[in-house]
Amino acid sequence: MSEEKPSNENVVEQRGLYFEEFEVGTRYLHRPGRTITEGDNSLFTTLTMNTQALHLDAAWAATQPFGQRLVNSMFTLSSMVGASVAQLTQGTLVANLGFTGVEFPAPVFIGDTLYFETTIDEKRLSSSRPGQGIVTMTHRAVNQDGVLVGTTSRSALVWCVGARP
Secondary structure (H helix, E strand, C coil), X not given: CCCCCCCCCCCCCXXXXXXXXXXXXXXEEEEEEEXXXXXXXXXXXXXXXXXXXXXXXXXXXXXCCCCCCECCHHHHHHHHHHCCHHHHHCCCEEEEEEEEEEECCCCCEXXXXXXXXXXXXXXXXXXXXXXXXXXXXXXXXXXXXXXXXEEEEEEEEEECXXXXX
16 A cells, blocks of 8 residues: 655655766765774775785784784775765766776774765766766875875766756
């Protein structure tokens, strides 16, 4: 049995931005932050078949320059991009086109809390895909002390308003 909805009901669908809604220079803060656990690091590292002892072996990592395990940098990269999805590209992304300038200027350790932000750098309509546009953005991650721990530039193909199937 279907339930009739009142005619005055407001409906909000969580989605990302369409091409026209991106504004160059806008900075998006993605909250809440994310405290990285030992389980996060171990699971991500083993799921991605990265058996680097710096991520998995606490005793061995203690003998290395940082004196402890490092969080897998690919986890940091994935989290920088992933934190932006709900706010920027959920349901409006056609495809990621590429990443440039991936940098990890400071280490991330188990127990660090990361905060993410994205700045829109440029946008243009696609010349080969009508109804779609290319948005270039910079993702950044800082730890609980405000130290920059990751950055990357990403180009994404997104739908224009009214063009999404």
